[in-house]
Amino acid sequence: MTMKAFEYASPSTLDLALKALAAPSSEALSGGTDLLCRMKDDVAAPERLVYLKDVKDLAGVKGSAAEGVTIGAGTLLASVVASEAVKASYPALWQTTLEVGTPQIRNMATVGGNLLQRPRCWYFRNGFGLLAMQEGKSLVRLGDNRYHSIFMTDGDALFTSPSSLAVPLIALGATATIVGPNGERTLPVEDLYRAPRTDKQRELTIEPGEILTKVTIPPAKGKNASYEIRAKQSHDWPIVLASVNLTLEGETVSAAKIMLYGVAPIPWRSAAAEQALIGKKLSVETAEDAGKAAVKNAQPLSMNQFKVSLTTTAVKRALLTAGGMKYWEA
Amino acid sequence: MADLDTKPRPGASRRDFLRGSGLAAASAVISGPARAALDEAAAEAREAQDAVPVLSGQVKITLKVNGQERHTTVEPRSTLLDTLRHRLDVTGPKRVCDRGSCGACTTLVDGAPVYSCTTLAVSCQGKTIETLESFDTGPEGVPHAFHQNDGLMCGYCTPGFVTACKALLDRNPHPTLEEVKQGLNGNICRCGTYVGVLKAALAAAKSMKGA
């Protein structure tokens, strides 16, 4: 479908971008790989697009493993993959970014757009809203829910959070910086997301008129890794992805952050998997136990039981990868 | 296509009216309802309009396509793909999914392969745009290698593959088979002629080396 007509501004500074975004019904446009497709499907119809890629200050990777790394929201995914600092010290993020979409998508899409892309739930993308309720009934529960959540399913939001990058970034303890008409604020990346309670509420906490400017990852300590399971090698989102960030004392795991993708309407922190691991030596057995702990309270829908075992496997393999073990030999 | 391109958006007339009738009329209309926030936003928007040009309706643009400066008129919503095909008669890039999910429209913007169906034409001004029309069709070129290695069946995906392949070889002239697979995995062939495509890519790398 042809997009509805809109106005277009391409400011060159953040200040001008904020001003241009202050007009009603304005949306930021970065790579366009999410927004333009939603507009073609008539799920979004902003009256003004403010193109952010000409704001050069928004792009770039700075810093090092020792001092932490800052990634501008306008940085292309291809540039994240090209960053030696990210590759060497934050393999959880590097690996996940490398696997997003396709080479063309990574040449277009930005880190900010990736974090703020809207859910891929097919009910949402077909205009039924985030909760997809009709006459008090959940279309997701009644219909095809194979790609929907297995956690938080006693609520009404059953879609899964779409951003691959959010999961390793949260595991690594990254913060996001947002500027708006009232100034700047910095928040943990996980606070960008929420499970909406009504169809009016968005799953993102960023307000209209605000711009995500950067994410900051603290200095790299310990071991981190991601493992994702997909139906296809490219052209698709992961079905399940696990990112882990471990602090080791000797061989014992003293702290762990384990994040999951594809299982809940928000990036899902598995405290159960973390608890199963902390205080133990990382091994095939403890990795497997953590994987099983991760899904102990899962409540799959009618068609996505398969995600439960995929989640166990993803957690186990992410942990073994972080520990430098070859999961395929385990 | 042309009629769709120029179809006005419902409600656009109100906005056009605001702009056309000047600031005084605009503020009278907006400040009528007691909505301070909206008012402030509108004021800021007007300010921004002074500083940042806001394009709407028919926009004159210049695109550098295959080494030539091309002038045309588009709307902000026109994609690079539709502009190339319908305005500039550059029909190499194909429109298949129109959703950034198949690769048929692959075009080089500043040397990088992107999906032109999901790129706005207005955002490409000042950039170098290359389509396969500009590629070497001689014995050392990528198109020839596709021809020689049965890299196509119906041929609809071929321009996208040829373009992605050229971009890959520009960056990495000696790719391994694995690297070719990764470089081309943003393109889909519905006929399934992948074996020929991979052979073609490796053959093109070889002939470009002059081996």
Ligand SMILES: Cc1cc2nc3c(=O)[nH]c(=O)nc-3n(C[C@H](O)[C@H](O)[C@H](O)COP(=O)(O)OP(=O)(O)OC[C@H]3O[C@@H](n4cnc5c(N)ncnc54)[C@H](O)[C@@H]3O)c2cc1C
């Ligand atoms: C075939 C295909 C496969 C894909 N596979 C994956 C995958 O495996 N994993 C994955 O995570 N994603 C995947 N994606 C989605 C893709 O990664 C996202 O569409 C992309 O990252 C969005 O970035 P963008 O710059 O193009 O954002 P845009 O489309 O420009 O914007 C997306 C949203 O973010 C807002 N926005 C953008 N930048 C800012 C900013 N700086 N401040 C405030 N708001 C902003 C926009 O207003 C818009 O609402 C895939 C997409 C396709 C088409």
Ligand code: FES
């Ligand atoms: S037509 Fe652009 S990716 Fe399919």
Ligand code: FES
């Ligand atoms: S040759 Fe027919 S789609 Fe590829």
